[in-house]
Amino acid sequence: MNMALTDPPMISITGLSKYYGNYPAVSQMDLDIRAGEFFSLLGPSGCGKTTLLRMIAGFVEPSEGSIHIDGQDVTGLSANRRPTNMVFQNYAIFPHLNVEENVGYGLKRMRLEKAEEKRRIGEALEQVRLSHLGGRRAHELSGGQRQRVALARALVMRPKVLLLDEPLSALDKKLREEMQVELRSLQKAVGITFILVTHDQYEALAMSDRIAVMFAGKLEQVATPKEIYQRPRTRKVADFLGGMNFLNARLVGERAGTVSVEAAKFGAVNLSKPQGFTATNGHVTVGIRPERLRLLWDDDRAEHELIGRVENRAYFGEVTHLTIGVEGLEQPLSIVETNNFGADDLPIGADIRLAYDPDAFVLLAEDEAVKA
Amino acid sequence: MRNGFKLPLLPAFVILYFVFLYGPILLIPIFSFNNAAATTFPLAGFTTKWYGQLPGNSALLTAARNSMIVGVTVSLLSTLLAICAARAVTRYRFRGKKTMSGIIMAPLILPEIIIAISLLMILLQFGLGLSLFTVILGQTLFCIPYSMSVLISGFEGFDRSLEEASTDLGETAFGTFRRVTLPVVAPAILSSLLVSFTISLDEFILAFFLSGTEPTLPVYIWGQLRFAAKLPSVLALGTLMILASVILLTVAEIIRRRAESRRLQYEHGTH
Numbered sequence: 001m002n003m004a005l006t007d008p009p010m011i012s013i014t015g016l017s018k019y020y021g022n023y024p025a026v027s028q029m030d031l032d033i034r035a036g037e038f039f040s041l042l043g044p045s046g047c048g049k050t051t052l053l054r055m056i057a058g059f060v061e062p063s064e065g066s067i068h069i070d071g072q073d074v075t076g077l078s079a080n081r082r083p084t085n086m087v088f089q090n091y092a093i094f095p096h097l098n099v100e101e102n103v104g105y106g107l108k109r110m111r112l113e114k115a116e117e118k119r120r121i122g123e124a125l126e127q128v129r130l131s132h133l134g135g136r137r138a139h140e141l142s143g144g145q146r147q148r149v150a151l152a153r154a155l156v157m158r159p160k161v162l163l164l165d166e167p168l169s170a171l172d173k174k175l176r177e178e179m180q181v182e183l184r185s186l187q188k189a190v191g192i193t194f195i196l197v198t199h200d201q202y203e204a205l206a207m208s209d210r211i212a213v214m215f216a217g218k219l220e221q222v223a224t225p226k227e228i229y230q231r232p233r234t235r236k237v238a239d240f241l242g243g244m245n246f247l248n249a250r251l252v253g254e255r256a257g258t259v260s261v262e263a264a265k266f267g268a269v270n271l272s273k274p275q276g277f278t279a280t281n282g283h284v285t286v287g288i289r290p291e292r293l294r295l296l297w298d299d300d301r302a303e304h305e306l307i308g309r310v311e312n313r314a315y316f317g318e319v320t321h322l323t324i325g326v327e328g329l330e331q332p333l334s335i336v337e338t339n340n341f342g343a344d345d346l347p348i349g350a351d352i353r354l355a356y357d358p359d360a361f362v363l364l365a366e367d368e369a370v371k372a
Numbered sequence: 373m374r375n376g377f378k379l380p381l382l383p384a385f386v387i388l389y390f391v392f393l394y395g396p397i398l399l400i401p402i403f404s405f406n407n408a409a410a411t412t413f414p415l416a417g418f419t420t421k422w423y424g425q426l427p428g429n430s431a432l433l434t435a436a437r438n439s440m441i442v443g444v445t446v447s448l449l450s451t452l453l454a455i456c457a458a459r460a461v462t463r464y465r466f467r468g469k470k471t472m473s474g475i476i477m478a479p480l481i482l483p484e485i486i487i488a489i490s491l492l493m494i495l496l497q498f499g500l501g502l503s504l505f506t507v508i509l510g511q512t513l514f515c516i517p518y519s520m521s522v523l524i525s526g527f528e529g530f531d532r533s534l535e536e537a538s539t540d541l542g543e544t545a546f547g548t549f550r551r552v553t554l555p556v557v558a559p560a561i562l563s564s565l566l567v568s569f570t571i572s573l574d575e576f577i578l579a580f581f582l583s584g585t586e587p588t589l590p591v592y593i594w595g596q597l598r599f600a601a602k603l604p605s606v607l608a609l610g611t612l613m614i615l616a617s618v619i620l621l622t623v624a625e626i627i628r629r630r631a632e633s634r635r636l637q638y639e640h641g642t643h
Contacts, residue, residue: 059536079539092537095634096555105551106541139634157541 008071010035010193011056011161016065018051018217025051027217029065033161033195038187040196040204043214044240050165052214053197057163058082070160085154086163090170091146093138093153099125100134103152124156127186144175151183155190162187164196168203180206201241205229213237233274235285235364244287245333246364251282259363261286265306265328266356271363285364290321292360293335295343295352302355308333310350320344324354397614404607411603422608432609435592439573442504442588446511447569451561453512454519461520462527473520480517487514488581495582502584510578515568522567522628526560529632559631566624570617589613 009032018026026048033039041049054060056067058079066075074082085106094102104121112120125131128148133141141149147167154162167183168176184207187194198204204211205225212222213236221233232238235246252268253260259277261284262268271286296302311332312323320343325332335354337343346352399411404423408416426432460466461473479487491510500506534556538548554561576590583591593609596602 057540059539079536080542080544084540086537086540088533088537090531090533092531092533094534094537094552094556105538106543109542109547153537153541 007034009033009068010037010070011195012068013056014066014068016052016055016067017063018048018055018060019063024048024217026055026062029217029219031212031219031222033193034209035070035193036191038184038194038196038207038209040198040208040211041214042198042201042204042211042240045199047214048217049197049199049214051217053086053163053165053195056161056195057084057086083160084163085157085159085161086165087147087150087154087167089166091150093141093146093149095138097138098134099130099136099141099149102138102149103156105153106157120156124152127155127190128152143171144179147171147179151186155192159192161193161195164194166197166199168198169200176203183207205241213240215240230289231274231362232287233365235287238287238362238364243290243334243336245290245293246331247286247288248330249284249286251284259284261363263361264330265326266304266358266361269358269361271361274363274365277363277365286361287364288356288361290334290336292357293324293333294355295322295335295337295341296355297341300353300355304356304358306354306356308352308354310346310348310352313344313346313348315344320346322346324352326354400607400614401611404604404611406604409601409604411607422604425605426608426612429605432592432605435587435589438504438583438586439589442507442511442579443569443572445508446515446572447565449508449512450515450519450568451523451564454516454523454564455561457516458520458523458527462524462530463532476520477517479514484514484577488578491578492581502582504583504586504588506582506584507579507586507588510582511572511575514575514578515571518571519564519568522564522624523557523560526557526563526628526631530557559627563624563628566620566627570620570624573613574617 011031011033013029013031013033016026016029016031017024029052041052043049051060055062056069058074058077058081062075066073068074069083072083094105097105100121103124104117107117107120121134122131125134128151130145130148130152133145136145138146138149147170150167164183168179171179180203183194196204196207205228208225210222210224211228213220213228215236221228221237223231223233228237229241232241232244238244238246247263247266249261249263251259252262258270258272260268260270263286269286294302296305306326308324308326310322311325314321317339319336319338322335322337322343323332324335333354402415403411405418405420406415407419407421457473457476461469488510491506491513495502495506495509530553534552535548538552539545543551574590575588576594579588579591580594587595589609593606596606
């Protein structure tokens with residue numbers, strides 16, 4: 001999707017906080033979400049992502065700060081007057097109404113002509129591929145079908161922003177993966193701004209244009225999935241999004257945008273500075289993803305090599321996770337290998353050689369919140 | 373070791389139990405169709421004349437009308453009050469919640485005659501004359517726990533996000549109540565109305581103490597028992613009341629169970 005960074009944001013959040021007693025569920029948050037964007041709020045449970053979503057929807061009143069949607073200040077507006085619609089975690093399908101009546105629920109208040117109402121219900125059901133089940137009741141639907149009804153019921157209102165509160169968490173793995181693809185293409189088709197709340201990093205990576213990673217009521221990083229994964233800003237973000245080998249390193253040189261660090265056994269590497277980076281007395285943390293380390297077989301040669309010993313092995317079908325002890329490193333290294341070359345048969349205790357790419361290292365800032 | 377001559381003790385017990393429980397009740401409809409004023413065997417032949425006499429009895433009609441007024445008012449009042457209490461208990465967390473529900477449910481276990489006497493004392497103290505109004509007050513107090521238990525089980529299954537979803541779709545608070553909350557809990561409310569009406573219809577002790585000169589049906593029946601000649605028409609009336617109670621309670625239970633099973637089915641599908 002073609003979006004200029006200078007377009008006015010669809011959602012603009014300024015200085016937003018929510019306190020429960022003295023506990024800050026969301027604290028001093030600034031965030032802009034662009035029109036037509038698939039935006040995910042990712043974080044562990046209790047990080048405030050659902051509270052933030054419910055403040056946008058109008059179910060939770062902010063303690064301070066403001067929310068603008070499409071230029072309009074909605075901070076004091078009740079939920080039924082906001083241009084947002086929500087897909088609830090448990091779907092909240094009205095049990096006394098059938099599928100069509102559920103989808104048409106919000107249209108009733110608009111007092112449309114009967115034919116127009118029917119047309120829009122039909123269109124929404126078609127979008128979620130449920131046209132054949134219009135007469136069914138909620139208790140006659142499967143989990144996946146209920147999710148589609150909830151989606152159609154929200155989409156039929158043509159909201160400016162669609163809010164999704166962990167919509168896939170109640171589905172089994174296979175259905176969840178199908179729905180990820182479907183939700184993503186549906187969003188591109190209707191062009192509505194989607195905000196998804198999830199604690200599943202793969203879901204966020206697979207579906208989003210941008211991801212905001214939240215911890216303890218604060219934004220740790222807001223970026224594209226690729227950037228979040230490849231260039232996590234802090235150790236927390238790196239840790240939350242998949243595996244990461246953390247290494248202590250020493251700062252040996254610093255220039256405008258880059259620094260040189262030296263990590264035991266890996267030598268000196270040049271890295272770009274993350275936002276908010278400060279080195280405390282020359283000690284820094286760098287990280288490298290397990291799949292960026294590679295086993296070398298027989299005659300394989302690489303520019304940068306390490307020698308180690310297999311300490312542990314776990315078989316995951318398509319990949320094998322290996323723990324490699326390297327002399328001179330405090331922690332063993334985790335690596336992930338596809339099972340093409342026999343990594344799954346490596347005996348524990350075997351001596352092996354590893355290759356790494358110095359460009360794969362990331363420099364991590366101290367954990368503290370960022371302003372997006 | 374298996375004993376081939378084992379006595380069928382359990383079936384025998386069950387049969388005896390049912391005979392003991394329902395035998396006497398069964399006598400009422402039997403004698404109500406008996407063509408004799410005395411309730412003795414052998415039966416003297418079939419007649420419907422006792423039923424035929426009922427509509428001509430103005431005292432009985434007045435008592436029936438009183439019972440209807442009391443029953444309808446009590447069921448509405450106790451259901452209305454129990455809706456508020458049941459919603460508070462199922463929806464909110466507050467201090468003294470357990471104590472509060474305990475006190476509301478207390479009339480279930482307190483001896484009814486104690487409630488009746490204490491109410492009588494208080495009403496007389498306040499100078500309130502005994503009337504249908506005082507019966508309504510007493511029976512409402514007595515019916516609320518029954519309404520509460522029916523309604524709590526109905527409300528507990530109510531998913532709060534349904535109301536949020538309705539609000540989210542643009543509906544007002546009142547519209548949400550009318551279009552979502554009420555229809556979803558309607559079976560429980562209907563069930564509570566029927567149960568409290570049935571209890572009020574049959575209730576004797578409170579009505580006896582508090583009705584003054586305006587008898588309800590059970591109080592009227594009690595009065596008629598002094599006259600042996602009136603017994604058969606009392607039996608006919610009793611038969612009709614049994615029939616009404618059974619039908620109302622059955623309907624209430626069917627409504628409750630249907631709503632319950634639909635809810636379980638729904639929840640089962642979600643998880």
